Amino acid sequence: MSAPAEVLAVRGLTKRFPGVLALDDVTFTVRPGEVHALVGENGAGKSTLIKVLTGVYQPDQGELRYRGEPAVFGTPLRAQQAGISTIYQEVNLVPLMSVARNLYLGREPRTRLGLIDFGRMHREAERVLGDYGVRVDVRQPLRHLGVGAQQMVALARAVSVNARVVIMDEPTSSLEPREVETLFGVIRRLREQDIAVVYVSHRMEELYAVCDTVTVLRDGRHVHTGPLAETDRLTLVSLMLGRPLGEVGRQTTATPAGDHDGEPVLHAEGLTRPHQLRDVSLRIHPGEVLGLGGLLGSGRSETAKAIAGALPVTGGSVTVAGISVRTGSTPAAIRAGISLLPEDRKAEGIVPGLSVRENIALAALPRLSRFGLVHEARVDAVVETFMKRLRIKASSPHQKVGELSGGNQQKVLLARWLAMHPKVLLLDDPTRGIDVGAKAEVQKLIDELAEQGLGVLLISSDVEELISGSDRVVVLKDGAVVAELSGDDVTEDRLMRAIAAPTTAPDDTSPTIPTSPTSAEEAAVHGH
Amino acid sequence: MATDVVPRRGVPADRAQLVQWMQEYGVYLGVTVLLLFNVAFTDHFLSTENFRTQAVQVAPVLIVALGMALVIGTEGVDLSVGSVMALSTSLLSLYLGYGPLAALLVALVGGAAVGLANGALVAFVGVQPIVATLALMVGVRGLALVLLPQLEDVHDPTMATLGSGDLVGIPYVVLIAVALALLVAFAVRRTTFGRQLLAVGDSRPAAQLAGLPVRRVLIVVYVCSGVLAAVAGFLATARLSASDPTSLGNLMELSAITAVVVGGTSLSGGRVRIGGTVAGAALIQLLNATLIKHNLSPSWTQIAQAAVIVVAVYAARERGRR
């Protein structure tokens, strides 16, 4: 092989952001003709690593080598010109322009007069795309194509501008099974052409179907690199989640095994949304913490958002304490007593420019007002109560929320919802990006709230937190419920086995029984 | 994601603080400097008559700017305000026969209707604010001219009093502008609507997830802007004792945006500074007056105003990016 042993390599890579160490001494190498899986949970540092590789970010420490030479890419364009292309989930082309123009933008074939030779361009575009299994009228706008075909156009463009490394960031997240097959065919052909592929995905089946090597990141650190064939699913899941296998039981007594047999406070039934949710059902009883397990991209956040009315669904229903709630409407869900702490705290939770006080009172304002005028004394009372109760640390109630630490921001959001006297709390990764002390405090708060009779849905990338904090755990995979753990089955081991169990064809809409022998008999199958 | 935090530029803390201070209080400093300059170098500046004139001239701009401040607070902009002033004056002139109060009511309803159309386009159809209000700007100016094709004198004792009378030396026009400024400031600070407006402007997704009536807030904001512009049109008509839909309110959108932006509000929403807006309007007025009093022609004031806008938007932009 004439190509160097590594086409792209980073060593000792460190990247800091204010308050966060996003990458800590990470090493990652890609060889020509290799399909390299890059996996990890929330906050593992995958997207930061990709952004460093493609010139979006500059590393603080560490060396980037490309084709054997030290390399510095100031911008994504530089990286691309050097031969590192990225295919994003959201296709990065111009949807209103024709397929052929997208394929040839900036390098159109020209006539002797310097004008674009459309005849040649269209003929060549058809030929090139034909190689990728895309047979369409190349004169039509790109947006008329399906997502899969659009991705193929992006891929064809990348390869035809001499890409040596193609980075695919969750390329199959909105593809049909048939299109996934085509993509895999193309990836295999790239491999034959000695082009390296970095493949980011959370779908086990796909990783094992197409990847040669796997690198696992966790909390910004490099955890594992090795041939995928030698890493079984369970090991991979435990590496991603950072929990050793075989660890027994839960170490907590925080969740009393109270009986939760009565009327559920929340009953979601058959929530469905194309490409994201398939017939997801769950019940939460008063005083119960229901964990929602699964890897990133399994539909956890989408389930929470669908219940809270923030994500429209094509099917399914939500009932709170026996009363049905209109889906797809946030105000309706809030009126019914559902409160959601969103995953993206900064973008969707806090209003950064407003004070702690205004943020806490925001949702409850109508109740704290008379004739449209804010009743300041009542607001002060509510704010004082919750700042004390949740131990919110701010210089004063008038400090801007944007200036607080992550843990305190999260507490402000909790206070906002508790002021609404909710019946159900949906917590989407409530302790993410929060320091250890604040984390324990938030966890303790969740337990207290459940004890007071709230129904809590807990999503967490931290398996330990999920297992120790939940009474029951519903496991999601590819947008469907695959298992439900309760009683003594609520262990990290069981959870990881349920996640690692292979699923049948991804278009199968029925919940699947984990086939690994241990979990098959023990995991309660969720169905009706 | 925590990893998506954009690294802050390496600006030294003291300089960053200075920039922030200037954004926050620069407008007051500017007004003070201009005042001092005029006291020192302009003849007859410190006369009651002069201050009266300046205040009367700035009043309509200020009233329009109040509505604009609300709109900009929601990360929008309202380009139709000048046309609404023209519509207001046309309607006034047409309905003055039924008495000034009835005419005023019709004018206000007209302004509210335009605001409602703007708001509906923005909140329900999802048109960008600048595009929606631009379309209305064209149509409404035409409508004003259709209703009243040419300048018409307004002979009405009540309106004449309103336009040129005063209370203990302070012109009614100015009193009304001050009252409206206080009212809007009160609405922003003390009402549920005010809080919701700021939340919608600061972070629309967060406001939506917190169950706020985002669409209603947007519509009310544009209606307020329309009504305030109609009031400004009414007062301007009273002061000129004439309805001139061809020229009334021309470039008013620009003056109003300037007052708001010079007052330290960035175009990216989430803040409404009424005090700053008042000072911003005063600053522009003083700047124009200073140039005129020192025998620079109106053309220079236009060029100067253009420069002030660009500088102010450029300065406020930094905050918007944060």
Added chain:
Amino acid sequence: MTVLKVRPPAVTPAARTEAGTNRGERLSALAQQHGALVALVLLAAVASLSFDSFATGDNIENMALSSAFLAIVALGMTFVIITGGIDLSVGSVFVLGGVLAAWGSRHGTLVALLLPLAGCGLIGLVNGVLIARTRMAPFIVTLASMLAARGVMLNITDEGATTYLVDKNSLFIRLGQDELLGIGIPVWITVVLFVAGAVVLRRTRFGQHVYAVGGNEDAAALMGAPVARTKIIVYTLSGLLAGLAGALNAAWLASGVTILGFGMELDAIAAVVIGGTLLTGGLGFISGSLVGVLLLKVIQNIINQVGSLDSAYQQVVSGGFLVLVVIAQTWLGRRQQVI
């Protein structure tokens, strides 16, 4: 339990490939592209039947000539809007161009042509640099330069008191008033500029960049399109064309009129958008803008023919048109986003 309000089933990506040939989508694309043309033909037909004085040579000649100046401004605006921007300064720049041309005509035809081009091109360049390099919103930058251009114009004309006349015997005046094959020179110039504009937009790499910047700026940058340079060029072009239109208008009127032309930016925007260019950028047609201008002028002509109607009706009509087109475009755009 509530029955869900079921949204229309999301089209699967596979099905969407075929949806490209879907009749509804084809129709809306056709309406987008040719709606204005159909309206123009119908309106012209109705007008010729209703008014004897409409389809006369004189009237058509007149309409063509008065359309020419707006059309040239709209040509530049088309480029700007396709990049997703807007240029509100063109009305003032048009007036400034006329005044500069009339003022310069005393020093010969060359000065009369080059001075407005240089001055107005400079304003466009400043617009472009401010928008591309500091990322300030185009509407605020061009609103400010509208004011500045007006200030400069007033400055040259002693606050609008002086109207510079063009020498009746100069070569420059013939550019505005002469005819070739019975058609006015400004009309010929317009036709040439539109053909050139169409070729540039459709058949050059620069044209592709214009579309790409407006269609998806981030993607365009990633694909190697020079985003900042493209923006600077289109705003400069818009300034140049507005200045040229002003100069030709001055030659036609034999004077640098200081009051006509303000507010022209609104007519130009209306013509471009009615002609099928997306106000949010990324899609547009040079020919559509020409049709849009003609449509506006025919409406104006009809309003004049009726006589009892005020010319302000034209603004109401174009404002109403704008609102409808913008609503339609937003709905079209939303359908694109639902994947």
